[in-house]
Amino acid sequence: MAGHAGPGFHPHLPGFGHRFLATTLxxxxxxxxxxxxRKDGAKLLGLKHPWEGHEHGHGHGNDAAHEEHH
Structure with missing residues (x-):
């Protein structure tokens, strides 16, 4: 019986919409x-520590303003 799909099995190919959606997704x-x-691959691979790399907006003399929010 190997190789014979049987009388009631008729597979259909997917339509254009399904192929387009699958390719797009x-x-x-x-x-x-x-x-x-690209953004955090080095951290994932262990080449860089997760706490390194915060260059924007932290630790620039705004300690008093920063403590007001906490």
Whole structure:
């Protein structure tokens, strides 16, 4: 019986809309993965510590203003 699908089994190919949606979602997924790898891939691979790299807006003499919010 191997190789014989039987009388009631007729697989259909996906339509254009489903193929387009699958390709679009797949490409979006890979673009997002590559974007996140570019942003924090070194941290994921252990080449950089997670607490390194906060260059914007922290520790510039605003200690009094910072403590008011906490």
């Amino acid at each position: 797949g490409a979006t997924m890979w673009f997002f993965i590559f974007y996140r790898a």
